[in-house]
Amino acid sequence: SLCFLLCSFAFLSLPLFHTFISLLTLFLGDVRVRSRAGFETERRGSHPYIDFRIFHSNSEIEVSVSARNVRRLLSFQRYLRSSRFFRGITVPNSSNILDDDYNGQAKCMLEKVGNWNFDIFLFDRLTNGNSLVSLTFHLFNLHGLIEHFQLDTMKLRRFLVMVQEDYHSQNPYHNAVHAADVTQAMHCYLKEPKLSESLTPWDVLLSLIAAATHDLDHPGVNQPFLIKTNHYLATLYKNTSVLENHHWRSAVGLLRESGLFAHMSLENRQLMESQIGDLILATDISQQNEYLSMFRSHLDRGDLCLEDANHRHFILQMALKCADICNPCRTWELSKQWSEKVTEEFFHQGDIEKKYHLGVSPLCDRQTETIANIQIGFMTYLVEPLFAEWARFSNTRLSQTMLGHLGLNKASWKGVQREQSGGGEDADPAFEEMDSDILPQEPRLS
Numbered sequence: 001s002l003c004f005l006l007c008s009f010a011f012l013s014l015p016l017f018h019t020f021i022s023l024l025t026l027f028l029g030d031v032r033v034r035s036r037a038g039f040e041t042e043r044r045g046s047h048p049y050i051d052f053r054i055f056h057s058n059s060e061i062e063v064s065v066s067a068r069n070v071r072r073l074l075s076f077q078r079y080l081r082s083s084r085f086f087r088g089i090t091v092p093n094s095s096n097i098l099d100d101d102y103n104g105q106a107k108c109m110l111e112k113v114g115n116w117n118f119d120i121f122l123f124d125r126l127t128n129g130n131s132l133v134s135l136t137f138h139l140f141n142l143h144g145l146i147e148h149f150q151l152d153t154m155k156l157r158r159f160l161v162m163v164q165e166d167y168h169s170q171n172p173y174h175n176a177v178h179a180a181d182v183t184q185a186m187h188c189y190l191k192e193p194k195l196s197e198s199l200t201p202w203d204v205l206l207s208l209i210a211a212a213t214h215d216l217d218h219p220g221v222n223q224p225f226l227i228k229t230n231h232y233l234a235t236l237y238k239n240t241s242v243l244e245n246h247h248w249r250s251a252v253g254l255l256r257e258s259g260l261f262a263h264m265s266l267e268n269r270q271l272m273e274s275q276i277g278d279l280i281l282a283t284d285i286s287q288q289n290e291y292l293s294m295f296r297s298h299l300d301r302g303d304l305c306l307e308d309a310n311h312r313h314f315i316l317q318m319a320l321k322c323a324d325i326c327n328p329c330r331t332w333e334l335s336k337q338w339s340e341k342v343t344e345e346f347f348h349q350g351d352i353e354k355k356y357h358l359g360v361s362p363l364c365d366r367q368t369e370t371i372a373n374i375q376i377g378f379m380t381y382l383v384e385p386l387f388a389e390w391a392r393f394s395n396t397r398l399s400q401t402m403l404g405h406l407g408l409n410k411a412s413w414k415g416v417q418r419e420q421s422g423g424g425e426d427a428d429p430a431f432e433e434m435d436s437d438i439l440p441q442e443p444r445l446s
């Protein structure tokens with residue numbers, strides 16, 4: 001069978017193995033994705049996995065790849081990823097064996113999980129790469145969700161491990177550490193007085209699950225890339241919130257598979273799935289203007305009533321949006337690391353687009369863009385407007401801290417920019433192209 005064939009080849013040297021895979025890709029195209037005879041059945045049906053190693057110039061394989069072949073490679077990678085057999089080879093098994101000392105330090109950190117200075121990178125190292133599982137499990141406990149919803153802790157752990165595994169650790173930015181960071185930020189927002197007074201356990205449950213899964217199975221490229229490479233997800237979701245829809249549906253798949261809420265009524269489970277969807281879909285940055293103007297008019301009218309479940313859920317959407325783009329509101333040490341990671345992911349996409357003549361996406365060209373320009377544009381057009389409104393809604397010490405870091409970090413990047421260009425540079429105009437409707441609220445700084 002095909003399985004046997006692959007097994008035999010797996011023992012050959014890596015270059016040969018790669019060549020074999022590319023040959024298979026060329027010959028079989030999409031067929032293997034549909035008929036997986038001989039392969040271990042996999043729990044999830046689809047992955048938008050794009051293994052960039054296959055594109056790297058130092059890779060052993062140098063098949064001439066047209067845009068058409070890129071499509072084939074994508075679908076093959078999806079197949080590769082969904083085979084446990086291959087996974088076993090490429091993904092090291094992150095076991096739960098923790099050094100006692102590290103374990104102790106991680107536990108110590110969790111006591112301060114509500115601090116805005118929480119160092120998620122350190123926590124991830126201390127937990128041996130299990131930050132998302134450890135942090136989310138801890139938060140479920142802290143918020144009394146395990147008791148309130150009578151959750152089976154084994155099922156909960158299994159669910160969280162599956163969530164963590166479905167993030168791509170090869171992505172410089174959109175990986176499980178980002179998800180853990182967003183979940184930690186969400187926890188900080190849930191603790192804010194206005195919210196903590198009015199939220200129900202159900203709201204907290206949805207918020208934490210949505211935060212932990214909001215970028216699930218992210219391929220490390222953006223929606224325009226998926227559209228121009230005719231990725232099946234772009235077709236499936238009709239080129240609209242393609243990634244966010246996929247994150248949501250992947251989360252639903254894992255929720256169902258884990259049976260974590262099997263003891264709840266079907267009605268409640270369906271409600272949960274759709275409300276998690278509303279939260280995750282709100283993280284589509286291209287929709288920011290719609291959410292922001294709604295938020296602004298509520299604040300202008302002063303008509304937000306948190307006893308109203310609809311209003312609470314709208315605020316939770318805004319909170320998740322803030323958590324998702326709060327990197328510039330962290331301390332410089334943390335914020336800078338995130339900036340480097342996200343730029344690395346953008347430039348990586350740009351390199352591939354260049355190599356395969358796909359047209360380089362905005363912000364993705366390492367020849368013309370700088371990390372400072374990208375950050376200043378991001379802060380000016382997306383982060384500042386959002387956090388200014390959030391501070392109007394929740395004018396607390398945390399909001400002031402976040403705005404304080406935002407100002408300082410922007411000044412730091414401007415300093416970097418001045419050093420690099422000798423002054424005169426402005427925020428990245430690519431953000432204007434991306435969502436020009438956001439601009440009117442924020443005067444351009446020059």
Ligand SMILES: [Zn+2]
Binds near residue numbers: 178215324
């Ligand atoms: Zn995200």
